[in-house]
Amino acid sequence: MNAPVFTDRCDLPPGFRAAGVHAGIKADKSKLDMAMLVSDVPGTQAVGLFTTNKVKAAPVKLDMARLADGRARAVVINSGNANACTGPQGERDAEEMGRLTAEALGLEEQEVLVCSTGTIGKPLNLEPIRKGIGLLAGALRVEGGPEAAQAILTTDTRPKLCMTTLQVDGKPVTVSGFCKGAGMIEPNMATMLAYICTDAAVEPESLRAAVKAAVDQSFNRISIDGDTSTNDSVFVFANGAAGNVPLSPGHPDWTQFQTALNGVIFDLAMKIVWDGEGMSKFIELRAKGAASDAEADKALRAVANSFLVKTGWAGTYPVWGRIADVLGYCGVDIDPDAMGIDYNDIPVMRNGMAAGTPKETLDAVIAEKRYTITMDLGTGGPGSAVLYTCDCTEEYVRINMF
């Protein structure tokens, strides 16, 4: 088994087509604002994982219901309007988007998923969406992945693509995806969306478990600003076009498939952090010596969401005192006199005090575009966790002021 290679492309697997168009939701005509992704294979399996926010956008509620049977053939997506906090009319609008797409593609409504991303609280204008669905249905093509990836962006500065290939039963299989998100925050908007396709055949329950495992160590391990949106959704489609024996944990190629899926989804998640609004530093945060993994996770999220720490990361000083402060108030078990902090592998705090590392040594680390901060909570417990995050710059404030 060779180590998989992940590339910044989105060549769709056999049996999938996609498109992206400018429908007129965004005023700027140069910006694509609608996308469609379709599987030509009847009975294509689909798994969706959705925001845990109690305020769920209308399309999220629709998709959750439609994916109860684990199958979907198409997804239609608009950017520029989140169709969230839009009440019963918003739900009717999401249904209408699905109905029009089903008609245009000759599918059952139940087979069509709907996604929206953009401003919260603004009624959806169906006029451009109707037009867009017609355009998309005519533009679908095997090479359409990158266009679709472009069309779902909001404040993202670039599309986010990833793909890999593997062999299952000796047959070539592709796992390919794209996503959007510049943090979970955008100006008056809030959405992270990801779409992953594979032509592998996978047992339904195994697919769901595989996706959940992959998301738990990728999208669920990033934080730009701690704001969980109303629209976050991750979809994985498996159309079985590769003709392999359906994958499940007993299959000899299962591990390789899970590795490929993990890798594509992890890569997409990291691309969201690297494109975090206004970010200038990528920080890998690690916690250890916690009473449990859950405690380690709680500590990491508190640090990653501290205004004081995040703005400090944008500066030129190792802010370990601020990190120690957060560990003290975030509600997890710590030993203040045994805590430690490392920047990369350089001790910065030991036993709750400055470790005495020369300033120049630390300056060299924090001058890097990406570095790792490891916190030992000092309890001696076995808990550990990792979280990928970024700093908070003046540019972040500018982006989100308007």
Add this chain to the structure above:
Amino acid sequence: MNAPVFTDRCDLPPGFRAAGVHAGIKADKSKLDMAMLVSDVPGTQAVGLFTTNKVKAAPVKLDMARLADGRARAVVINSGNANACTGPQGERDAEEMGRLTAEALGLEEQEVLVCSTGTIGKPLNLEPIRKGIGLLAGALRVEGGPEAAQAILTTDTRPKLCMTTLQVDGKPVTVSGFCKGAGMIEPNMATMLAYICTDAAVEPESLRAAVKAAVDQSFNRISIDGDTSTNDSVFVFANGAAGNVPLSPGHPDWTQFQTALNGVIFDLAMKIVWDGEGMSKFIELRAKGAASDAEADKALRAVANSFLVKTGWAGTYPVWGRIADVLGYCGVDIDPDAMGIDYNDIPVMRNGMAAGTPKETLDAVIAEKRYTITMDLGTGGPGSAVLYTCDCTEEYVRINMF
């Protein structure tokens, strides 16, 4: 009983003296960096409320122990160094500050409190502190309140004073205080400190309860950035010089005293928000329709600590969609389809949707320097709460980058 009048002064009550000097902790010689506050009355009662952070600065630990008997005569304070995360040496340094002060004033060490505010994790240099204590002891005077208030500042842009007077048993009584804090955050620093003096005689347990009640509705109801510091401390000294019958809830002037204490402490707390680092808007956040007061409070703190919401407040758009998003993820019971949001008394969201208020009407509200946002969580429950906070501007990021 007349309504008390609160003024932006700090005339110390009879029996108190204070001073502020430049000792040399801060490089800038024009900046005062040490303060002292002394009661000349033996047996002066003192109450201290301290940070709940598990990482407590050395002086905080010292003061907690010394106030176990409810008495103190003096407090010595330095700005520029928090003496936090400084290990056993930091504890010895705090004790030494207290010992030198006790010697200079002819007091028992047990009667002296010690406070520090400034950089976390840096060893305290006792050289300037020794010199400062000598200067302070010689400079103590009845008129020294404003100088002491000036000397404890770090990134604050102005001193924060408040006083009021009342009659107890027909005798004049003063309640007078000062505090510092520009948020709970400062560059590599973290402290909020407050000192309130009164010449009223108060029963020990009643004083403690009165202070707790006053702090619960003032300092415990503000948030600049959600970061609870290692040094937060509020002290109230009551020296009984007024010669009244000691106050307790059965005393006819008790309510008036509690009102005066509440007012002075509330005013000082609001002054911290108004001087929040980089702040451009003062926001009074209210929650109602929550399952309980605790749930209402949790919702308010989540909203007040959302990067997305706080940066939005700095802008020119009512960010109710972001607020709805936070209410959805913050873990409290809500009804998404019954939630409402008002700006001042103008409906912005109703039943989870835009209320249809014209943009110009909302623009006029958010153009104000101070306004109120009221959130109805929609559960129909009796829970409510209030929190005073401010926006997050580019200036905030600049201040905390360095």
